[in-house]
Amino acid sequence: MAREKRPQQLRVGRLTKAHGLKGAIKLELYTDDPERRFVPGAEFSLQVPAESPWHGKHLVFRELRWYNQQPVGFFEGVDDRTAAETLIKAILWVDVDEAAEAAAAEPDAWYDHQLVGLDVLRDGVRVGEVAHVDHLPAQDLLIVKTAAGEVMVPFVAAIVPEVDLEAGTLTVTPPAGLFEELPDEPEAAPGDAEASAAGDDAN
Numbered sequence: 001m002a003r004e005k006r007p008q009q010l011r012v013g014r015l016t017k018a019h020g021l022k023g024a025i026k027l028e029l030y031t032d033d034p035e036r037r038f039v040p041g042a043e044f045s046l047q048v049p050a051e052s053p054w055h056g057k058h059l060v061f062r063e064l065r066w067y068n069q070q071p072v073g074f075f076e077g078v079d080d081r082t083a084a085e086t087l088i089k090a091i092l093w094v095d096v097d098e099a100a101e102a103a104a105a106e107p108d109a110w111y112d113h114q115l116v117g118l119d120v121l122r123d124g125v126r127v128g129e130v131a132h133v134d135h136l137p138a139q140d141l142l143i144v145k146t147a148a149g150e151v152m153v154p155f156v157a158a159i160v161p162e163v164d165l166e167a168g169t170l171t172v173t174p175p176a177g178l179f180e181e182l183p184d185e186p187e188a189a190p191g192d193a194e195a196s197a198a199g200d201d202a203n
Contacts, residue, residue: 008111009045011135012037013092018084019072025084027071034071037094038064047091047135054087091135110163118163118170120144120153127179130170142170151179 014028031037042061048054060076078084112133120128120142128146133155140155153159153172162171 008096008113009093010096010111011047011091011093012044013073015073015087015090015092017088018081019067021081022074023078023080023084024065024072024074025078025087027073029071034064038071038073042094044092044094046087047093048087048089052086052090054090059087059092110165114165115142115163115170118165118168120146121169121171122174122179127172144172146179148180153178 010031012029012031013034014030015025016028017026018024019026027034027038038061040062044059044061046052046054046057046059059078061073062076063074065072065074075087078087115130115133118130119126120130128144128151131143131145131150134141134143134152142153142155142160144151144153153174159174159178160170160172162169164170
């Protein structure tokens with residue numbers, strides 16, 4: 001019996017704040033193409049705490065509006081501010097067909113399963129492997145398994161400038177100290193301090 005293929009999911013936004021009294025909610029977008037993702041009838045699965053009344057439920061999108069360049073969404077069944085406030089901080093995911101997405105792929109957008117297992121290169125040298133991806137409200141973190149343990153790498157262009165799925169690699173340009181401990185500043189020997197003081201007196 002053939003195993004049913006489950007759809008992949010793409011994270012497209014987060015609900016940040018109730019707007020007005022009619023159930024509108026401000027959106028933080030994780031997509032470069034909101035007009036394609038946020039269309040009437042679009043259905044989102046929700047990433048919310050287990051104790052949330054919305055846990056395990058879906059939202060159906062009704063309308064996207066812009067107020068002062070801020071995107072605001074309206075959803076089916078969310079008709080007042082009280083209902084809207086129960087959804088604050090919820091992360092929105094959509095089911096996608098990878099084949100259909102390929103032709104209209106968004107730049108710099110990858111699925112978790114595409115990133116997990118990639119070799120992590122620093123200056124052309126392998127330093128580890130992507131173990132999993134953490135999705136936090138502020139940014140995504142790549143958890144990289146190295147010989148010394150796990151390293152949390154912010155998934156931003158300044159630190160992860162290149163992802164090459166065909167080569168199976170991900171290039172990092174981390175700040176000093178992210179993948180290694182920085183050496184302590186050497187303390188000046190007493191003789192050095194005295195010599196420095198003597199030089200100051202001579203001047």
